[in-house]
Amino acid sequence: MTALKPRAAHRATVISAAFVALILGLGLLGLCYGASWSSPGKVLAVLTGAEHSVVILEWRLPRVVAGLVFGAALGVAGAIFQNLTRNPLGSPDVIGLDAGAYTGVLFALTVLSGTSAQLATASVLGGLLVSAVVYLLSSGGAFSGLRLVVIGIAVNAMVTAINSWIVLRAELEVAIAAVGWSAGSLNGVDWADLWIPFAVIFVLLALMTSQARAMHQASLGDSLAVTTGVTLGRLRLLMVLIGVGCTAAVTSVTGPIAFIALAAPQIGRRLVGAAGTPLLPAALTGAVLLQGADLLAQALLAPVALPVGVVSTAIGGCYLIWQLTKEVRRA
Amino acid sequence: MTTSLTAQGVTLRYGDRVVSTRLNLGIPDGAFTAIVGPNACGKSTLLRAFVRLLRPDAGQVELDGREVGGYPSKALARRLGFLPQDPLPPEDIKVRQLVARGRFPHQSLLAVRSPQDKEAVDKAMTAAGVTDLADRLVRELSGGQRQRVWIAMVLAQETPYLLLDEPTSFLDITHQYQLLGLLARLRGEGRTVITVLHDINQACRFADHLVAMRDGRVVAEGNPSDIVDATLIKDVFDLPSVIVPDPVTGTPMVVPTLEEE
Structure with a gap:
C-alpha cells in the first residue's frame, strides 16, 4: 500500500515537469513563429536583452503571454463552475457567461466609446447579469447542477441571438469590428490592452487560491459541506464572482474563446489523477490549450491568421459531443 | 440525565409542508439515542434541524445553552458531526x-x-x-x-456528537449489525450518538434512549425496555404485534401479528 505513494508522488512530479516544459516550449515557439521565422537563439538573445527586436518584444511577446495567462484564467473559471455545478458540462462558455460578457463588450462598443476600461467593466457586468439570470431561473427548490447547466445552455442560445441582433443594428464599421471579435482572437493584442485584465486576473486567482480548500470541501455535497463548516452561501457567491470575473477579463480583450474553460479542467484532472476538479491542473492545461490553439490558428492557413476561437471551437466541439454522450449514458 | 443538545418548541417546515409543530426534545449526553417512526414522520427533518441544515420557523435548537444558529460554522462543525x-x-x-x-x-x-x-x-x-x-x-x-x-x-x-441519518439503509444484515456495533462502541468511548433507524428491533437492541415519532410529534421517549409495548407499536406504526424479550440481549423485540391477506 505504501508502495503506491512514491509512485503517485513520482507521477505528480513528472506531470508538473511535463507541463512546465510544454508551456515553455509553446511559449518559445510562439515567439519564433510569425511572418518571418526567428531562430530560438535569436529569441533568447532578445529576451535576455542582448539583442533588440520590436517584433518579438512588442508584437509576439504580448500575444504569447496573453495566450498563456488567459488560457490559465479560462481553465480556472471552468474548474470553478464545474465544481459549483458538480457537472463536467457546467463551464462558463456552455452556460452563456462568455456570450453575456460579449454582450457587455458590444454595448460598450456601440453605445459608449469603447475604451479598454469600459470594455472590461461592461464585460464583467454582462457576465454577472447572465449568471444572475441563469442562477435565478434554475434556483426553484434545491440547487441542482444539472438543471443549471440545461438552463444555461438555453440562456446561452438566447444571449447569442441578442448579440447577433445588436451587431445587425450597429453601424457598419462597428459591426465589422464586432463580428471579427465574436470569434475570439489574440490577433493584434499589445501590452496596452493587457494591464487591466492581467491585474484583475491576478487578484482573482489569488483570491480563489485562498478558497480552494473550501471549494473541494463543498464537492462533498451541500449537507456535508455545511456540517463540516463551509459557509456555503458566501463561498458560492465568491466563486461565481471570481469565475465571471476571469471569463469577462479575458473576453473584454479577445472576445469569447469557447471550450478552453470546458475542456481544460477535465483534461487536467485526468492527467493528474486527482480527486474532484482541482484548480492548478486546470490552469496549466488551459494555458497549454489556448497557446497551442493560437499557434495552430496562426499556422493553419498562413499567412492568414485565423481567430483562435475558430480553432478552439472546432476542437472543443468534438470534445463537447464526446462529453455529452457520456453524460447521457450516465443519466 | 443531562441534555445539552435540545430542540425547544421547534416548528419545522420542508418547502410548504409543515413537518413538526412546537416539538420539544432533549438528547441525553453520552447516550445512544435512536429515533424511530414510520416513513415521513419527521425523523430526518428533526436531525437536519439539530445540525443546522434546516432553520426552524419557530422555537430554537440549542447546544450547551446557545442557539446552534449563533455558532460560527467551523466551531459548530467541531461539535456536531453529521452523516446524511x-x-x-x-x-x-x-x-x-x-x-x-x-x-x-x-x-x-x-x-x-x-x-x-x-x-x-x-x-x-x-x-x-x-x-x-x-x-x-x-x-x-x-x-x-x-x-x-x-x-x-x-x-x-x-466531534463529541455523531448524528447519522439511517446509516444502515443500504447495507446487508451483517454489515448493519457491524455498523451498529461500531456506533455502540463509540458511545462507550464517550461520544453521544444520535441515529435515525428504520428497524425498531435494532433500535431496541442498541439504543439506551429511544425516541418514537409519528406525524412530526414525539409519541414516547425513554429506555426501550421501559417504553416499548404493543400499544406503543400500534400507536406509532399502526401495527398489531406482541412484544417478546430478544433471546440474545433481553431487550424488547417486536413480532408483528399482522395476518396475511
Whole structure:
C-alpha cells in the first residue's frame, strides 16, 4: 500500500515537469513563429536583452503571454463552475457567461466609446447579469447542477441571438469590428490592452487560491459541506464572482474563446489523477490549450491568421459531443 | 440525565409542508439515542434541524445553552458531526483523502495538514476498520465498505456528537449489525450518538434512549425496555404485534401479528 505513494508522488512530479516544459516550449515557439521565422537563439538573445527586436518584444511577446495567462484564467473559471455545478458540462462558455460578457463588450462598443476600461467593466457586468439570470431561473427548490447547466445552455442560445441582433443594428464599421471579435482572437493584442485584465486576473486567482480548500470541501455535497463548516452561501457567491470575473477579463480583450474553460479542467484532472476538479491542473492545461490553439490558428492557413476561437471551437466541439454522450449514458 | 443538545418548541417546515409543530426534545449526553417512526414522520427533518441544515420557523435548537444558529460554522462543525442518508463521494477520490476531509473544521484557511490531523485520520480509519482500504478509490468499494469510509470521515471530525441519518439503509444484515456495533462502541468511548433507524428491533437492541415519532410529534421517549409495548407499536406504526424479550440481549423485540391477506 505504501508502495503506491512514491509512485503517485513520482507521477505528480513528472506531470508538473511535463507541463512546465510544454508551456515553455509553446511559449518559445510562439515567439519564433510569425511572418518571418526567428531562430530560438535569436529569441533568447532578445529576451535576455542582448539583442533588440520590436517584433518579438512588442508584437509576439504580448500575444504569447496573453495566450498563456488567459488560457490559465479560462481553465480556472471552468474548474470553478464545474465544481459549483458538480457537472463536467457546467463551464462558463456552455452556460452563456462568455456570450453575456460579449454582450457587455458590444454595448460598450456601440453605445459608449469603447475604451479598454469600459470594455472590461461592461464585460464583467454582462457576465454577472447572465449568471444572475441563469442562477435565478434554475434556483426553484434545491440547487441542482444539472438543471443549471440545461438552463444555461438555453440562456446561452438566447444571449447569442441578442448579440447577433445588436451587431445587425450597429453601424457598419462597428459591426465589422464586432463580428471579427465574436470569434475570439489574440490577433493584434499589445501590452496596452493587457494591464487591466492581467491585474484583475491576478487578484482573482489569488483570491480563489485562498478558497480552494473550501471549494473541494463543498464537492462533498451541500449537507456535508455545511456540517463540516463551509459557509456555503458566501463561498458560492465568491466563486461565481471570481469565475465571471476571469471569463469577462479575458473576453473584454479577445472576445469569447469557447471550450478552453470546458475542456481544460477535465483534461487536467485526468492527467493528474486527482480527486474532484482541482484548480492548478486546470490552469496549466488551459494555458497549454489556448497557446497551442493560437499557434495552430496562426499556422493553419498562413499567412492568414485565423481567430483562435475558430480553432478552439472546432476542437472543443468534438470534445463537447464526446462529453455529452457520456453524460447521457450516465443519466 | 443531562441534555445539552435540545430542540425547544421547534416548528419545522420542508418547502410548504409543515413537518413538526412546537416539538420539544432533549438528547441525553453520552447516550445512544435512536429515533424511530414510520416513513415521513419527521425523523430526518428533526436531525437536519439539530445540525443546522434546516432553520426552524419557530422555537430554537440549542447546544450547551446557545442557539446552534449563533455558532460560527467551523466551531459548530467541531461539535456536531453529521452523516446524511446517501452522500456522494467526489470523483476519483481515495479512501484516505475522503477521510481527511473530516478535518476541515480543524484547519485554517491555508494551513497544511498538521500531525494532529494525520493522527485523527489514522485513528478514525482504525476505528471504522478501513485502514486496509486507505489507497483504494472510494467508487470501487462495496456498499458496506463505502459506508464505513463515510463513518470514518465523520469520526475524523472528532466531534463529541455523531448524528447519522439511517446509516444502515443500504447495507446487508451483517454489515448493519457491524455498523451498529461500531456506533455502540463509540458511545462507550464517550461520544453521544444520535441515529435515525428504520428497524425498531435494532433500535431496541442498541439504543439506551429511544425516541418514537409519528406525524412530526414525539409519541414516547425513554429506555426501550421501559417504553416499548404493543400499544406503543400500534400507536406509532399502526401495527398489531406482541412484544417478546430478544433471546440474545433481553431487550424488547417486536413480532408483528399482522395476518396475511
